[in-house]
Amino acid sequence: MKIACLQFAPEVGLVQQNIQRAEAILQNTRIPSDLxxxxxxxxxxxxxxxxSLEEIRPFLEPTASGISTQWAQQVAKxxxxxxxxxxxxxxxPETNPHDLQTQYNSIVTISPQGMVLNHYRKSFLYYTDETWxxxxxxxxxxxxxxxxxxxxxxxxxxxxxxxxxxxxICMDINPYKFTAPWSAYEFASRAxxxxxxxxxxxxxxxxxxxxxxxxxxxxxxxVATVAYWVERFQPLVEARGEKPVYVILANRCGMEKGVxxxxxxxxxxxxxxxxxxxxxxxxxxxKCLIVDLADRPKFQxxxxx
Numbered sequence: 001m002k003i004a005c006l007q008f009a010p011e012v013g014l015v016q017q018n019i020q021r022a023e024a025i026l027q028n029t030r031i032p033s034d035l036x037x038x039x040x041x042x043x044x045x046x047x048x049x050x051x052s053l054e055e056i057r058p059f060l061e062p063t064a065s066g067i068s069t070q071w072a073q074q075v076a077k078x079x080x081x082x083x084x085x086x087x088x089x090x091x092x093p094e095t096n097p098h099d100l101q102t103q104y105n106s107i108v109t110i111s112p113q114g115m116v117l118n119h120y121r122k123s124f125l126y127y128t129d130e131t132w133x134x135x136x137x138x139x140x141x142x143x144x145x146x147x148x149x150x151x152x153x154x155x156x157x158x159x160x161x162x163x164x165x166x167x168x169i170c171m172d173i174n175p176y177k178f179t180a181p182w183s184a185y186e187f188a189s190r191a192x193x194x195x196x197x198x199x200x201x202x203x204x205x206x207x208x209x210x211x212x213x214x215x216x217x218x219x220x221x222x223v224a225t226v227a228y229w230v231e232r233f234q235p236l237v238e239a240r241g242e243k244p245v246y247v248i249l250a251n252r253c254g255m256e257k258g259v260x261x262x263x264x265x266x267x268x269x270x271x272x273x274x275x276x277x278x279x280x281x282x283x284x285x286x287k288c289l290i291v292d293l294a295d296r297p298k299f300q301x302x303x304x305x
Contacts, residue, residue, distance in 0.1 A: 004038045005265040005289040007281045009254025012047035029288040035081040041252035042086035048204040049256040053132040060090035064116045073114040084109045086202045105133045120155045122169040156194035166191035170203040173232040188235045203251040207262035218284035221264035240273035267291040275301040
């Protein structure tokens with residue numbers, strides 16, 4: 001399976017400019033003809049750092065039918081691959097009577113034929129999300145064709161020809177509201193229970209670096225962030241499973257209103273208690289990271305305790 005993570009620096013509210021920015025990166029990348037999956041960050045084209053519902057309202061998109069979904073459909077058909085993209089959703093009750101009108105931080109996944117395969121609403125909200133979004137309802141997972149059971153958080157299931165996948169958005173890998181026990185590992189435990197060989201997380205992950213530190217060695221990853229991500233999948237490491245599990249962490253980079261993002265999009269492999277890293281983008285690098293999961297990872301990150 002060949003994976004591409006489109007890491008770039010969108011700016012709040014500049015939708016058309018952000019689209020042009022993403023397209024320029026794709027055009028300057030040698031995209032393999034047999035690419036399987038292109039993954040974009042959380043709230044890819046709207047930007048992330050909105051402080052209220054009123055501020056984000058002009059950029060809300062109807063469920064799986066707004067500008068982000070339309071763009072993903074065009075790109076999926078152009079590259080003949082699956083595309084997953086994050087966007088700010090507003091439900092339209094007259095279109096889907098089961099939905100009351102509300103807002104979600106969502107991702108939509110499109111098939112190579114341009115069809116909507118899956119729509120997932122973020123389960124665990126970060127502080128910024130809470131200013132405008134609701135948690136994903138009931139199961140906190142919404143598959144347009146096959147809803148998950150009400151007691152199953154996150155999405156874990158078949159995703160087109162990609163096979164069994166667990167999907168999440170950024171804060172989903174953290175303890176719920178940062179009040180649940182660190183050791184609960186809700187997201188990793190769900191992926192483990194579902195026996196998903198592939199895990200994908202669309203992100204707008206912040207970092208503690210200063211703007212000056214971000215600008216230094218921009219092609220180098222934020223090692224502390226990557227180490228933190230690896231730690232949040234510890235149950236899969238400790239399981240020491242014989243079959244490999246691949247984790248795709250597609251983050252954004254740049255700054256918004258003084259907030260710094262970690263970049264460092266990463267693809268890792270967990271097998272027999274060993275975590276190996278295929279590739280990592282730099283902390284301030286705008287690029288399309290391409291990884292072939294059939295290749296050998298570049299180096300070992302850690303082994304299970």
